[in-house]
Amino acid sequence: MTTVLVVDDQQLQRYGFRVLLDSMPETEVVGEAANGAEAVRRTAELRPDVVLMDVRMPGMDGIEATRRIVEAGGRSRVLVLTTFDVDEYVHAALRAGASGFLLKDARPEELLAGIRAVAGGDAVIAPALTRRILDEYARHVPVRRGDAGEDPRLASLTEREREILVAIGKGWTNGEIAARFVVSESTVKTHVGRVLAKIGARDRVQAVIFAYDQGLARPGIS
Secondary structure, three states, X not given: OEEEEEEOOOHHHHHHHHHHHHOOOOEEEEEEEOOHHHHHHHHHHXXXXXXXXXXXXXXXXXXXXXXXXXXXXXXXXXXXXXXXHHHHHXXXXXXXXXXXXXXXXXXXXXXXXXXXHHHOOOOEEOHHHHHHXXXXXXXXXXXXXXXXXXXXXXXXXXXXXXXXXXXXXXXXXHHHHHHHHOOOHHHHHHHHXXXXXXXXXXXXXXXHHHHHHOOOOOOOOO
């Protein structure tokens, strides 16, 4: 059973998510919050597996709430719900430590799959958002100069692990990586796990940030 805290300033939205999630045998809504400050308090009290976080809310917004929840070091992971008109928040939410992003108009099965993935320690980004998110983030990352010196974490990667990191930075799924390198998805998962451990990233989203910071991935490069 995956426990979920629903955070949204609109009561109707919270009710809709609660009805959907409580109707599924694998998820349970353990609480709700109408703003960021309440989300931080409720997360500390309830320790849900996943915090379903809205971005735009009065008072403390979802980005600051995400940052505080992640910095608290608890077990809860944050899945941000966003829309295309909040692109300006995306890079900040990535930095804040969100484990995934989904659109508010995602199909029920997409939302449930996203919650399962995040609860299981993976990261999820809606396919329609991936390129926009990466492009938005990249606009806030200075182009790395060739003489800037390589991060020592990159030196710890094998050639194949570096290739996997580049693929992660491009937003590729495990299936796409497996097809590209003609290996099984289980092998890809093993490589991804080793890459995350070596670069100190807690999930794929943080690995994407690292790849962009190191100049391994840029907008428009596939």
